[in-house]
Amino acid sequence: MRKEIKKNATLELNPNVSVDCVIFGFDFDKLNVLVINRESVDGVQWALPGNLIYDDEHLDQAANRVLAELTGLKHIYLEQIGAFGDPNRISKESDRSWLQSIRAQPEARVITVAYFSLVKMEDYQPQASSFAKSAEWIPVNEIRELAFDHFDILQTAKARLKQMIKIRPIGFNLLPEKFTLSQLHKLYESILDKPLDKRNFRRKIQKLNIVMSLEEKQSGVPHKPSQLFMFDKEHYLLLTQNGFDNFGF
Amino acid sequence: MRKEIKKNATLELNPNVSVDCVIFGFDFDKLNVLVINRESVDGVQWALPGNLIYDDEHLDQAANRVLAELTGLKHIYLEQIGAFGDPNRISKESDRSWLQSIRAQPEARVITVAYFSLVKMEDYQPQASSFAKSAEWIPVNEIRELAFDHFDILQTAKARLKQMIKIRPIGFNLLPEKFTLSQLHKLYESILDKPLDKRNFRRKIQKLNIVMSLEEKQSGVPHKPSQLFMFDKEHYLLLTQNGFDNFGF
DNA sequence: GCTCTTTGTGTCATTTTAACACTTTCAAAT
């Protein structure tokens, strides 16, 4: 027997299963990811927010709890990416020594279940929170290395996001409630990682009827102020009822 | 400490992590799934082939091993669907009692990592193998219940398959090397669960250049014999190099 | 040679796509 059977396992960590979260944000220019940093011998090392689950906890709940504990972000919809479980995932020495310092069983085989989400960066400024020292937005394209297998997880998350945005209007989660078509345009270009013709993009979005234009314009900008739009959830739901699941980008 | 730390964990099962496999087959008429059956108090109960992983084993390897052990199927490409881990997944009494009979720690919290694959049914006839008594093809649409959370897993696998076939030519894995366009057509209809116009379907497939027609026809059929085709991998790879990832169904 | 069954094929009207450039509006600077 490898572990004792407890009838009441509440509040007991499961040493074999963790969750990690890939949180994307958009600064109107490029995609960012929320990472936490830890000190290591050779400087700062970034990691995705993640930790072991409790034995009686739903995976989805665990992801939400861990994210909140490490970054303060609460009540966001996390979607599962998949499980990552290379038995040799702890290959770097810095990972090993860090685990020694935080885990009761640093040598245990861990498989991790990864989640991703898209949030409005304006809603979450790590600088302003009590977690300021540990959580940080980093442009996705600048990341070269992360702890454990987190870099792999990030790549998978990017690919999944790219796939998903062609199928569901998740992009709107990255923008404020009121946004301009240019912002939306830039967002799609960032995620799909290719240029999209401005006029064709606008035409397509407007034809789909998934945005509604407000009576309001940008102000204070040193150029022609843009019309503001909102995501039109109702029209989108109508679309899906006819089996719509392809935005055609 | 919940379990002892072993330096050499080889051949030791990890009580918290299992894998389950959803294997789809196509009988030229409808989709089928490979299930194993177990005896229970109230008759026969079907389950997906699955079991605990070893502590030092890659998840993907574990899935292949378990599948081979339970069904004899080897060397097939399994793609991960995701992790399923409701702490209450063992809700049915029959599940509980079955676990008692096969697991060292029947009460342990298990999260399972699900995989799916598509195979040619002709390549695998459970009746003919030594596993005949336990493995069986069942039409997907006739399945109403499975052990544990396997029914959920199956639904997720179906949805994933539907998504995937619009993006990658995985359907060909379900057909023999030489097939007719009608078979391919029926396959797409089965997976997408909607009728597709025959002529438009054929036009699209042929325009994409992903099938090549052979010099060979069906024979022995009591009607006009059909041209045989093969999947044209080379042309498909060319397509992907231009970023092609949408078959437009 | 008749019947049954499935294969295989073409057109047309409509919609969608991709490519492409110039004017408008505002704030800031002069």
Next chain:
DNA sequence: ATTTGAAAGTGTTAAAATGACACAAAGAGC
């Protein structure tokens, strides 16, 4: 007041893709 810079906003056209639709051809079995 005028200029400048910067992004917003807008339309046409040719080519391609889509969806709807019906009948002749080929073989096996009787």
